[in-house]
Amino acid sequence: MIKDIIIVGGGTAGWMTAAALSKVLGDKRYRFRLIESEQIGTVGVGEATIPMIALYNNVLGIDENEFVRETNATFKLGIEFRDWRKVGHSYFHPFGLYGVDMDGISFSHFWMRWQREGGALDFSHFNVETEAARSNRFMRTMHEAGPKLMPDVNYAYQFDAGKYAEYLKKRSIKQGVERIEGKIVHVQQDPDTGNIASVQLESGESVSGDLFIDCSGFRGLLIEGVYQAGYDDWSHWLPVNKAVAAPCEKVGEPTPYTRSTALAAGWQWRIPLQHRTGNGYVYCDQYISDDEATQVLLDNLDGKLTADPRVLKFVTGKRKKCWVKNCLAIGLSGGFLEPLESTSIHLVQVAISKLLAMFPGTHICDVVVRRFNSEMADEYESIKDFLIAHYYVTEREDSEFWRYVRSMEIPAALSERLHLFRSRGEVFVRQTELFKENSWFSVLVGQGMVPQSYHPVADAITSDELNLRMVKVRDGIRKRLEMMPSHGEYIARHCASQGGVSR
Ligand SMILES: Cc1cc2nc3c(=O)[nH]c(=O)nc-3n(C[C@H](O)[C@H](O)[C@H](O)COP(=O)(O)OP(=O)(O)OC[C@H]3O[C@@H](n4cnc5c(N)ncnc54)[C@H](O)[C@@H]3O)c2cc1C
Secondary structure (H helix, E strand, C coil): CCCEEEEECCCHHHHHHHHHHHHHCCCCCCEEEEEECCCCCCCCCCCECCCCHHHHHHHCCCCHHHHHHHCCCEEECEEEEECCCCCCCEEEEECCCCCCCECCECHHHHHHHHHHCCCCCCHHHHCHHHHHHHCCECCCCCCCCCCCCCCCCCCEEECCHHHHHHHHHHHHHHCCCEEEECCEEEEEECCCCCCEEEEEECCCCEEECCEEEECCHHHCCCCCCCCCCCEEECCCCCCCCEEEECCEECCCCCCCCEEEEEECCEEEEEEECCCEEEEEEEECCCCCCHHHHHHHHHHHCCCCECCCCEEEECCCEEECCCEECCEEECHHHCEECCHHHCCHHHHHHHHHHHHHHCCCCCCCCHHHHHHHHHHHHHHHHHHHHHHHHHHHCCCCCCCHHHHHHHHCCCCHHHHHHHHHHHHHCCCCCCCCCCCCHHHHHHHHHHCCCCCCCCCHHHHCCCHHHHHHHHHHHHHHHHHHHHHCCEHHHHHHHHCCCCCCCCC
16 A cells, blocks of 8 residues: 655655645545755756646645745746847747637638738737737736637746745645655665665664655656666757856846847846846856856846856756656656756646556556656657757857757657648647647747748638738737736736835
């Protein structure tokens, strides 16, 4: 019987796992214990999210305004990519749709035809999140009675990762999770089954359990340390392998989006929170030294530095197996896709929901383990290709780094996808993929790829009808924008943290 569940690690992954498991499975049948070591600490970055996090928060019964207040969060409508296609160019990858799908095909095909016929507006003007981001506005969708004429405003959050873990820790402890402080120095396996029987702390205390969830971060203390699960290294496609992070004082109202600015050896993030701005230069150390990268970051800050710069090292890729015997890796111990599209916390959430869906009863079944591993591998794989496309499709060739990524050999599946998009303006995505056609469209066109044609259904209406439809969509977006207050104003009215946002 699985009764005693041990979570190793108290970073974002550990506390997200503890909070969800104790909420969903939390009754007297299980005992949950989380071991963390203050001596080792957490990665401590990871401030930008994608909209699915709201589902996780809902499962926990979290009040959104309270959560935003407690974590100094802001709202995020998407990512602005500066200088990625070429220096001086920028585009926005929003969370929502462009226009509305019509006659069974995506709006983008109608836009492509319209543009060929002289339509003046860039596709980004047909997306409410992009328009709101451009004018620094934000408002959650109000669900009025009656038919919904436009889709919801889609958003995620930018928050203080330390405060989020703290917030979840409080909830977990209330839900019965026991926290154990201490450094694990030894792991005891059952000699017959090979299962982990217990972990021993530096203090000499031994903690035994039936299921061990490895949230120990990059080191993969159990999954790699005990089981040598192996790692698929994807750094030949995604070569950035270091980041220097440095928070600074906020200047003015926080923007409702994350900014990624391409630099000579990688890219820089800018994540506005209510009380400060998070910044980092993600780079490949083959092309720039740590000192140089730090200097570039410091020169680019738009406020006064509030903590010393910190360099982090990583290898983009994934664990070959995330579940081995009675040990399951969640978070950085399971893999890491560089943070360009803020997918790590999402992958933590995905692993938790799969674990809950496949939760073992009396014993751990091999079929379930295999299923979990193959589904997690698919999740990582599909995001990986989307990330590679950001680098590969570019006009930049002004540094050795950019010359490498634009000419590197890419995975065959991605190559096929790009070919299809170039010829028909379409992307075929599987239902389980995280990034849908809309995301691929905005990034590929944003990066400079121009489709040669579009879906023939878009030719089935007259030019007058097409114009009418475009005007209607555009008007709908304008009306929604007019209703939106500024992002700062919205936060101040609903969910300002103490000493947080200024209008
Ligand atoms: C540069 C960078 C930028 C990122 N940006 C984003 C982003 O914008 N959005 C996003 O979603 N994600 C982002 N991430 C990822 C995000 O930071 C992580 O997914 C998240 O913090 C989860 O980390 P973790 O809990 O798996 O590991 P960690 O934070 O490393 O926590 C590990 C825990 O294990 C404990 N531990 C380890 N060894 C032992 C031991 N021997 N004994 C006891 N305890 C032990 C530690 O004390 C700690 O509590 C970023 C990551 C990096 C590197």
